[in-house]
Amino acid sequence: MLLSHGARPDSASGPYRPVAPALIGRENELLTVEERLRAPGARLVTLTGPAGVGKSRLAVAAAEAALDARQDPVPGEGVAGVFLCDPAEPGAVAAAAARARAAPGRALLLLDGCDHEGRPGPRDVARLLADAPGLTVLATALEPLGVYGEQLVPVAPLPVPSAAGHMDVEELRTVPAVELFALRAAEARPGFAVTEENAEAVAGLCRLLGGLPVALELAAGRTRLYEPATLLARLRERPDQLYGGPAGAPERHRSLTALAEYGCRGLPARESALLDRLAVYRPGFGAHVFERADEPVVDALLDRGVLALVDRGGAEPRYAVREPVRSYRCGELEARGELDAARDEHADRYARLVAAAAPRLAGTEQAHWLAALAAEMPNVLAALERLHARGDLERAAALVAACREPWLAAGPLREGLAWCDLLAAGGLPQAATVRLTDLGGALTAALGDAAEAVRRHRTALVGCKRLGDRRLTAQVTAHLGAALLATGDARGALASLEPAVAALKALGAPGPAARATTALAAAHHALGRARRADELLRQALGTLRRLRDPRGLAEALRLSAELSTPVATGTQRPQPPTPAEPDAGSGPSGPGDAAPAPGAPGDDEAGADAGLREALALCRDTGDLVALAPVVEVFALLVLRRTPAQQPRVVRLLVAADALRQRTGARPAATHAAAREEALAGLRARLGWTSYAVARAEGLALGPDGLVDEALSSPAAPPREAAGPGAGRGEQPLTPRQLQVALLVSEGLTNRQIAARLGLSEWTVVNHVRQVMRRLDCASRVQVAWAIGKWT
DSSP: OOSSSSSSGGGGSSSSSSOOOSSSSOHHHHHHHHHHHTTTTTOEEEEOOOOSHHHHHHHHHHHHHHHHHHSSSTTSOSSSSSEOOOSSSTTTHHHHHHHHHHHHSOOOEEEEOOOOGGGGOOOOOOOHHOOTTTTEEEEEESSSOOOOOEEEOOOOOOOOOSSSSSSHHHHHHHHHHHHHHHHHHHHHHSEEEEOOTTHHHHHHHHHTTTTTTHHHHHHHGGGGOOHHHHHHHHHHGGGGGGGOOOOOOGGGGGGGHHHHHHHTTTOHHHHHHHHHHHHHHSSEEEEGOOOOOGHHHHHHHHHHHHHEEEEEESSOOEEEEOOHHHHHHHHHHHHHTTHHHOOOOOOHHHHHHHHHOOOGGGGGGGHHHHHHHTTTTHHHHHHHHHHTTOOHHHHHHHHHHHHHHHHHHOOHHHHHHHHHHHHSSSSSOOHHHHHHHHHHHHHHHTTOOOHHHHHHHHHHHHHHHHOOOHHHHHHHHHHHHHHHHHOOHHHHHHHHHHHHHHHHTTTTTTHHHHHHHHHHHHHHHHHTTEEEEHHHHHHHHHHHHHOHHHHHHHHHHHHHHHHTTTOOSOOOOOOOTTTTTOOSSSSSOOOGGGGOOOSSTOOOOOHHHHHHHHHHHHHHHHHHHHHHHHHHHHHHHHHHHHHHHHHHHHHHHHHHHHHHEEEEEEEEHHHHHHHHHHHHHHHHHHHHHHHHHHHHHHHHHHHHHHHHHHHSOOOOOOOSSSSSSOOTTOOOOOOOOHHHHHHHHHOOOHHHHHHHTTTTOOHHHHHHHHHHHHHHOOOSSHHHHHHHHOOO
């Protein structure tokens, strides 16, 4: 048996007939190598990749296929013989080449392990190929040999289970890394199988070891002593501690420490220094960690296979130091007493990154920076741990406060809350403590405990008043109002939100004011003030669009859909206004200005559908997992109401949204949960258990991006307008004055403001607004803004 145990035949024995070990998950790579070897002009084919990835086994399988090809009817496809030599042995290459030249027909020379002392020089390989025209060389190496005409076949680790979405056991068993692990574990422990009980741990092991075949086989061998869950816990911090390969295996395959040392051996000083710095980074870091002078060094580390590109499809590439190299280099740093300095540099870099990104999370760059920080969150949390460990509490508190938007979007809610509580109790300055307490309230509200969120916000508000910071006081008051609304106290919410909105506007904070106005609209709607809620929501939508605040806009669009259709699952039911609390608007208005109550004939399914689709796209762009779940739930219920034939899709959406909530830790409002469970119970009865179970399993397999795609692929509601304002359903087109008024409505202006702008009486503006709504077939000013927005 060649290569899997390191046995090599005597090179003097003539042509070698290799016996290929079984390959798992290498079908595509094997076909690629075979095609390269069959090509008439192929002289040198090199398999490259990190140590332990399985290059040797793949080369043996390709050589076996080349010998078998002699039986094919196509002349010249096969080779007369395969000659193997160890390039590290003095004179072995020349001797094997001489025998290959003497063989009749085409010969294949297999150079396995062209690394370190066994790496032939480019000139030697070029001379070898020139002296033997009928010879083809198949080599394996960590890096390309650098010979002109060399054809490279990169060999990557085996695919691993995705961390996003749920995979059932049968699907998990087909993942190549899991398949290899299970096969080797069954050899070490008869009867071992991937089951429901150990599936999550096996998937975690495969991800931790990065799909590296040698690492998977070593880990599988330890299952004779440990259950997969125990083994995963032991290896989580130091995977390179694995050892115990077969006695006949090469030394580098008998432990991950030896394998990592082999992969790093001979690195130049600059490459070694950069690798040490990167070893403390969690996998999946962006190019921002590199300096300009690092670019050629990065390329060299990529060529060596110790650094990997883990994501090429995003706005910027993302990198990871491969296991076991990462844990091995960390161990080396610790042994030299340099690990703390490397971790300090890492923490300082990420503290600067988050601080620089914080001001950009409220403007036009919000989507970019939210997505970037969500991807960097493991490193941000590691930096936070380091700052706290070295006693830099004020800087840790500043980092936590700057993580407000990313945490509320990406969903590490419980971790964030734990950090808020830990640091707030650490004797920090009062301003920092207030911000941490307020953030803890926002995270608690997202986790579904509105009463606790109210308590935290009130505590923060007491501290704000002592500080005398008007802006911070207004923001905390707005957060308190939103939390009170979530508890069902609409009047208390109104008492907090109205002064907060006014103060934020006066202080020049339009973004926070617009978000608070969205909550204020919900409070008015809960009190039965539909017209006022409609007006406030229209203002908020206009401001949020103008400021390009995707997260705030997605929330406002969801609320608008809930208020304009019977699927208002997350808002308080409207209560009729008392005589002492009239439904006050901003100016004179008539019946045409009133928004219909949910379920009334004026419900706008098309507008709600369009708004929710926009909200779904915004959640995807920003990576807002916390907001995505309720948007999907409202959208799914709207789809169910509009198109009952989409019942399986609705099951998939509701189940996937619930799985997303479990991933982030967020809990739905009671009305949301009740509406979802009621819908699922009805769908289970109508579809039957089998169809329902299939749809449920499909929903569990959806990750966030797949969830959005699934929702957006549902049929859209037919629009109310066909080509432009007033062009649908036979209405008269808008007059120039009506179009002017409609444009000002879409900008969020009130009747009084429009009258002042155009020099008209307020009642004239009211009549124009009524005509616009009638001709556009709109039931509210919000719908007018949507309709006009499509053509402006």
